[in-house]
Amino acid sequence: MHRLQFHYTLSRDSSPALVRNPLIDLLQAVSNQGSISGGARALGLSYRHVWGELKRWENELGNELVVWEKGQSARLTDFGNKLMWAERQAQARLAPQIEALRAELERSYALAFDDSVHVVTLYASHDDALSALREHALRGPSDASARPDARRLHLDIRFTGSVDAIRALNEGRCVMAGFHTLLGTGKKTLTERTYKPLLQPGQHKIIGFAQRTQGLMVAKGNPLGLRSLQDLADQRARFAARSLGSGTRVVLDELLIQARLMAVDIISNDHTEPSHAAVAQAVAAGQCDAGLGIAAAAQRAGLDFVPLADERYHLVCLKSALLQPGIQALLHLLQTPAWKSEVATITGYAALQSGEVLSMRRVLPWWDYRQDKSHPTDQPNR
CATH class of the missing domain: 1.10.10.10 (Winged helix-like DNA-binding domain superfamily/Winged helix DNA-binding domain)
Known part of the structure; x- marks a missing residue:
């Protein structure tokens, strides 16, 4: 069997559309x-x-x-x-x-070919607010103060795990990445061990985006009465996990450490799913009793939601990219009242310092260059 491949050409003329060998x-x-x-x-x-x-x-x-x-x-x-x-x-x-x-x-x-259009390529952990932002950017903000460049912003979003997203940024495959961390995680934690090697002082800049809630997605009525990770272990509930490298898996493992549990205490099979929506569907279909995810995914699937922890969703870009027209248009859009109001309509979400350029030390409590012996030549990210 011979395989087909398609190619196309760019031309100024108006010749008819052909797919022809x-x-x-x-x-x-x-x-x-x-x-x-x-x-x-x-x-x-x-x-x-x-x-x-x-x-x-x-x-x-x-x-x-x-x-x-x-x-x-x-x-x-x-x-x-x-x-x-x-x-x-x-x-x-x-x-x-x-x-x-x-x-x-x-x-x-x-x-x-349109000089007024800005395209920003973004690799990010899957997030409902980012999906909404992409559509919001296409529509253009409704407030009268919006600048022309903000109306011509297109977000090219590739959803992947948080770790892979930052790696894509470091490898030059995108200009911005999205990842999320639990609020209040301190030093010598899994969060620090996961993300600190990927973020470079003086090179990366954190941009505020949103706060969201993660919790247990369970069947309507919560028939097993699951209220905590300990309940999952005690009842040997079937749990849909996220794959290693995803931001939610890092969150889960961090919460397990805080609860003095191990992954094997609640993950007794190889059932992993690629996104919050996929976990919610697995629970809705009766394949699992619970899974960790965001409230919006649980709501769409008709599930109950048991909140466990709040987290910040961050955007990060290279410091050298901050002045690019596309990034500037995005920062402006994130700070508009229209966008902040839209985020508030998503279940479990709230805008948090949206569009503000922040120091890593301010938003990542475990980050302190002055005491970091692994990067003796690094300078603070101002």
């Missing part, structure tokens, strides 16, 4: 002209090029395409004719979808 054009020309030389002339190509391409395609596909005999017109083989038939069938069926795909690509590229 050059081989089909060669076969069509040879068939219409009755010879390779005639087909080459019709296409504006040399005989040698057309002949060579036909032989290359025959070797690639493992079948003869054209039959040519001395004194007779060249003709397509049965296989060549079937390729032409398959092309006609596909074009007839897919023409509307091809045109729609072309239109969507053109809309996306229009942003690249």
Whole structure:
């Protein structure tokens, strides 16, 4: 079975949308002209090029395409004719979808050629407020004081684990990352061990975003009466965990340490889910009794929610990126009353120093460069 690959070109002209292999054009020309030389002339190509391409395609596909005999017109083989038939069938069926795909690509590229548009690529731990922010940015803030650049902001958000998000920032795959930490976590904690090696003093800047609540998502009515992680262990409840590297897994492990429990006390199987929504669905489907997640995900799935802890959701970018137009537009948008009001409508969320550039030491209680022996040359992040 041969696999298909699609390619497209950028052009100033208004030619029709086509998804077509050059081989089909060669076969069509040879068939219409009755010879390779005639087909080459019709296409504006040399005989040698057309002949060579036909032989290359025959070797690639493992079948003869054209039959040519001395004194007779060249003709397509049965296989060549079937390729032409398959092309006609596909074009007839897919023409509307091809045109729609072309239109969507053109809309996306229009942003690249519009100097007033700012695109910010963001890798982040999955978060309902970030999804809402993306839509809010597309609509544009409704307050009259909004600047023109704030109306032309597009957030290219790739949801991944918190750890992977910061790594993506450090590797240059994005200009901003999103991660979350429990409020009040101090020194020598799992949170510190996880995130401190990834955040560089003098290089990264923390931007305030939101506060949210994490808790147990349980079936309607909470039939097992689960109120704490200890209850999960005591009742041997089936628990849907998040994968290692996700911010919520770090939160869970931190809460387990605080409760003097171990992961094996509540995670007795290999059931892991990639997001808050997936955990909520697993509980709603009866595959698990509980899972850790945000209140908004529980509400959407029709579940009850038992709050366990509050956390801050942070945005982080390189200090050198702060003055980029896209980042400036984002900071302005985050500080608008319209956005702060919208965050308040999301269950379990509140705007917290939204859009403010903050020092790490202010928002990460375990961060203190003056006592950090692992980075003797680091300077405070002012």
